[in-house]
Amino acid sequence: MSSPSPNITSVLKETRVFPPSQEFVAKSHVTAAEFERLRKWADEDPDAFWAEQAKSLDWFKPWDQVLDWSHAPHARWFANAKLNVAHNCLDRHLAGWRRNKAAIIFEGEPGDTRTLTYQQLHREVCRFANALKMLGVHKGDRVTIYLPMVPEAAIAMLACARIGAVHSVVFGGFSADAVADRNNDAHSKLVITADGGWRRGKVVPLKANVDAALAKSPTVEKCVVLNRCNTAVDMKPGRDVWWHDMMTAASADCPAEPLDSEHPLFILYTSGSTGKPKGVLHTTGGYLLGASLTHKWVFDIKESDVYWCTADVGWITGHSYIVYGPLCNGSTVVMYEGAPNQPREDRFWEIIEKYRVSVFYTAPTAIRAFIKWGDHWPKGHDLSSLRLLGSVGEPINPEAWMWYHEVIGGGTCPIVDTWWQTETGAIMIAPLPGATPTKPGSATKPLPGIAAEIVDKSGTPVPPGSGGFLVVKRPWPSMLRTIYGDDARFKEAYWSHIPNVYFTADGARQDEDGYIWVMGRVDDVLNVSGHRLSTMEVESALVNHPKVAEAAVVGRPDDLKGEAICCFVSLKQGLAPSDALKDELKKHVAKEIGALARPDDVRFTDTLPKTRSGKIMRRLLRDIAAGREGTQDTTTLEDLSVLAKLRQDDEA
Numbered sequence: 001m002s003s004p005s006p007n008i009t010s011v012l013k014e015t016r017v018f019p020p021s022q023e024f025v026a027k028s029h030v031t032a033a034e035f036e037r038l039r040k041w042a043d044e045d046p047d048a049f050w051a052e053q054a055k056s057l058d059w060f061k062p063w064d065q066v067l068d069w070s071h072a073p074h075a076r077w078f079a080n081a082k083l084n085v086a087h088n089c090l091d092r093h094l095a096g097w098r099r100n101k102a103a104i105i106f107e108g109e110p111g112d113t114r115t116l117t118y119q120q121l122h123r124e125v126c127r128f129a130n131a132l133k134m135l136g137v138h139k140g141d142r143v144t145i146y147l148p149m150v151p152e153a154a155i156a157m158l159a160c161a162r163i164g165a166v167h168s169v170v171f172g173g174f175s176a177d178a179v180a181d182r183n184n185d186a187h188s189k190l191v192i193t194a195d196g197g198w199r200r201g202k203v204v205p206l207k208a209n210v211d212a213a214l215a216k217s218p219t220v221e222k223c224v225v226l227n228r229c230n231t232a233v234d235m236k237p238g239r240d241v242w243w244h245d246m247m248t249a250a251s252a253d254c255p256a257e258p259l260d261s262e263h264p265l266f267i268l269y270t271s272g273s274t275g276k277p278k279g280v281l282h283t284t285g286g287y288l289l290g291a292s293l294t295h296k297w298v299f300d301i302k303e304s305d306v307y308w309c310t311a312d313v314g315w316i317t318g319h320s321y322i323v324y325g326p327l328c329n330g331s332t333v334v335m336y337e338g339a340p341n342q343p344r345e346d347r348f349w350e351i352i353e354k355y356r357v358s359v360f361y362t363a364p365t366a367i368r369a370f371i372k373w374g375d376h377w378p379k380g381h382d383l384s385s386l387r388l389l390g391s392v393g394e395p396i397n398p399e400a401w402m403w404y405h406e407v408i409g410g411g412t413c414p415i416v417d418t419w420w421q422t423e424t425g426a427i428m429i430a431p432l433p434g435a436t437p438t439k440p441g442s443a444t445k446p447l448p449g450i451a452a453e454i455v456d457k458s459g460t461p462v463p464p465g466s467g468g469f470l471v472v473k474r475p476w477p478s479m480l481r482t483i484y485g486d487d488a489r490f491k492e493a494y495w496s497h498i499p500n501v502y503f504t505a506d507g508a509r510q511d512e513d514g515y516i517w518v519m520g521r522v523d524d525v526l527n528v529s530g531h532r533l534s535t536m537e538v539e540s541a542l543v544n545h546p547k548v549a550e551a552a553v554v555g556r557p558d559d560l561k562g563e564a565i566c567c568f569v570s571l572k573q574g575l576a577p578s579d580a581l582k583d584e585l586k587k588h589v590a591k592e593i594g595a596l597a598r599p600d601d602v603r604f605t606d607t608l609p610k611t612r613s614g615k616i617m618r619r620l621l622r623d624i625a626a627g628r629e630g631t632q633d634t635t636t637l638e639d640l641s642v643l644a645k646l647r648q649d650d651e652a
Contacts, residue, residue, distance in 0.1 A: 014398050014517075018405070019437040020414055024387075028300050028434020035435035038448035049449055050077075050477060054289050056296075057328070058092045059083045060258040063285075067475060073495045073502075074482070075475045076262055077286035084256035085265060085288050086129075086162035089327035090122040091256060102332045104151050105306070105355055109198035109338025116151055118330070121158075124151075124247075126254035129159040131246035135190060135222045139164030139257060142186040142267065144220070145313075146170045146179055146206060148197025149337040152226050152243065153313045154323045156192045161265060161284075164257045168267045168279070171314025172197050172204060176212035178277075182269050183217035185279055185485060191217075192243075194226035195233045200339045207233040214239075261285030267484045268316055270422045278493070279484035280316075280422050288328060290426030290478025294447065295325030298416050298430045299359050299388060306385070308334035309361040309392075310348070316422040317392055321361060325426070340366060345373040349381035360408070361390035365550075365614035367400045372549035372572055375407055383408060388433055390416045394615060395518045397540040401440035419443040419518050421504065423494065425478030428452060429516055441540060442515045450476055452516065454508050459498040462509075467519060470508040471501040523619070526555040527562045533597060535618065541592035542567060545585060547575050552608050552616045556601070556625035564600035566625040570608060577604035601625070605645070 025031055030038070042049040047066040054063075063081035093099060099119040106114045116124070137143060143165050147153040153169070160167040168186045170179050183191065193210045196203035207225055211234060214220055225233065226243040235242075262283045269277040295301060307326055311317035326333045334355055340348045348370075352360060370378065389409050391401070396417050405415055414433035420426060429452060431437075431444040438444060446452040451474035455461050462468040479502070483490040497503040507519040520536040527533075535553040542551035550570040555563035569585065571577065582602040590598040609617045 014439055014441050016398075016402075017437050017439055018414075020434055021412070024414060025434045027302075028432075030297055030300075030432045030435050032435045035432055035448065042449040043451075046449065046474060050289075053293055053449075054078060054285070054477075056292065057083060057285070057289060058088050059285075063261065069475055072475075072500070073491060075286070075479060077283075077289075077475075077477045078261040081261040081285055082258040083261065083285055083288075084162065084259055085284055085324065085328075086125060086158045087256035088288060088292075089158060089161075089324060090118060090125060093118045093330045094122060098330045101330065103327060104154060104333050104335055106151050106335045107337070107351060107354075108150070109201070109336075109342055114151060121151075121155070121327075123252045124155050125158045125162060126252045127247050127250040128155050129162040129254045130250040130252075131224070132159055132163060132165060132190070133254075134246065134250065135224070135241070137163065137165050137190055139259075140166065140264075141189045142166045142168055144168050144170060144179065144183050144186070144188040144191045146172060146174075146191060146193045146210060147226065147313075148172050148194055148199075148204070148206070148228060149312055149335060150194070150197070150226070150228060151335065152194075154327075154335075157266075157313070157319075157323055158327075162254060162256050164259050164263060166264045166266060168269070169314050169319070170269070171312055172206060173199075173314075174209075176209040177216075179209060179213035180216040181276065182279075183213060183220055185269070185276070186267050187219045188217065189219060190222045190224065191220055192224045192226075194228040194243075195231045196229040198229065198338050200342050203229045203231055205231075211236075259284055262481070264481075266319065268319065268422055278489065279486075280480045281482050281484045282425050282478070283481050286477030286479070287425050288324060290424075290476065291320040291325035292328035294427040294430075295321060295331075296329050297432055297447065298418060298427050299361070299390065300433050301326075301329055301331055301359070303330070305331060305358045306334060306355055307331050307359040307361075308336075308352070308355075308357045309390075310336065310340070310363070310366065311361075311392070316425070317361075320426055321392075340369070341373070344377075345370075346377040346380060349378045349383060352383055352386065353381045356385040358385050359388045359390070360386055361392060363393035363614050364391055364396040364400055365393065365610065365616070367391070367396070367404050368543070368550040370408075371400065371403050372570065374573060378407055383410065386410075386413050388416065389413045390418060392418050392420075395419075395443075395520060395536045396441060397536075397543040398440035399540070399544045405440075414438060417441070417443045419506075419516070423480040424472075424476070425480065428472070428476070429518070439511075439515055442511075442517050444515050446516070450474075453501075454510050454516070455498065455501075457498075459501065464510050464512050467507055467509045469498070469522065470504045470506045470516070470518065471498055472504065473501050526553070526565060528555075528565060528596060533565075537593060538565060538567070538589060538597050538599070541589045541597070542569060542585060544592060545588050547571055547581065548585070549573075550608060552618055552621055553599075554618050554622045554625050556622070556627075558600070565597065566601040566603070566621075567599045568603050568605050568608060568621055570605055 061082040063078035065079040068076035103118045103121045267279045309321045418427045419429040429443040454468040538553040539551045549572045552568045558564035
């Protein structure tokens, strides 16, 4: 067998191009000419470029140096400057008309609603910040937040930021053990939770999970409990306090603490494929600049927009594009608590129609679910308020992109397909909707100031059309500063693969127009007969078939080829699996991208194993495909029964 190529073979061909309309360009923040000016400026004089962008924030004290990179890979951005994130997200909006503007429009899964203006949100944050102080929380203390998607999640985050406490938000779908692990790694002093949260018509028992976690969390002294669902919970005297009791006793006067630009803002744990979760540490000034600037640029945010990002605050997307970026920009944010199909498959479209949402940001996983449920659900609602659509979380298949464009966007809304990571803090590669013609499936070009490149193992740039490793060659303000408590792992994971550059662990290619096509995690690359193929590209070919709703592709060991291509396929509603359809799909992939990519196995499944954030867990599928007993961590898996069903089918 030939030795494997060090690069990734790219086989996906996409020729459709969608330029922004003249009408959109005329009103956009960044035109093509402005984009080019910003890009050139950032390349030639990055310090001056970032200094100018940083003027969009309110600073209590200016910086001595834009970037101190003398202790690389540890960056100090806006060295010795002082600011406060909560001040930037709230206080500075209160002097003018924005104080009465809706900051958060909330809809609970059962249908309850609330709207908080900037003035009201400011008051709630100040009171809760004082409540935290009363409970003994000081600057630098770590606070775990384990809440449903309710306004109090944002209030808790901003209250921590206001006093300089470091928050660690844990997604409300995680188990008690996952909460305990994160408490212990961060040495959390306090936990903020709720009696429960609504999900698919049921109450998720958050407080019960916290009780189990706190039995294994020796550093936690206090627990604040929000009454969300009116369910009975055990309250431990001396440790547990009700949110509403604390708020009643707390003053609404709490000046924002001036904090160093490099003061830690939050720790957010990302699950690695192996080993314990990584506590990604983000700091204050650089992170806020990255989140707010990209929110304004990529979503072309206007004062009149009603903006809805469907992520959960437990993920980085929720941090950057529900809380910090939008509120820093004075935007109106929609926040929805529950599932997209509760009580029916049109809940999202109902919300868009109800609140006249104009900017909508969701994940390819959700889009593929919408396709599977059928066009009649969105077509039953008035979606004419939408002017811009976004995609986040993983590469979007071209056919899912086209459906999104035509059915949800009515063929007129630009789509911003965004690439970034928990570690990058903010969007790195995306179209600017008034400047960049889009191609279905491509995140297009790096944003101004982001020096992204595709290289081989030695760090040499690969030619257009070739696949390689996506790296970032220059520091950027919102980059992670370390892995909390494990700096050696930080250096090994991100800075050791190719000297002096940030290694994203994603494969990608660049086309002749300079557009970047992210091909998925390097771990998800197949090695077939000496060729390294992207699983994403094979998945896109499958999803392109009119009967397929969703697909996941993994490799299984093969004596002849090294790896065989194994496809797990979920069909559109009402369609039945058959051997004939298996053959049809194999031929379809071979026709779309070549005989090399022809699947060896096609397995039908009603649903795919996914994390609670909606990402397909391909590493679990690799075990099933190989016939191995599963040894992988399943704490992030949304529905364990999916895995059991796949194993049962495998044994049948």
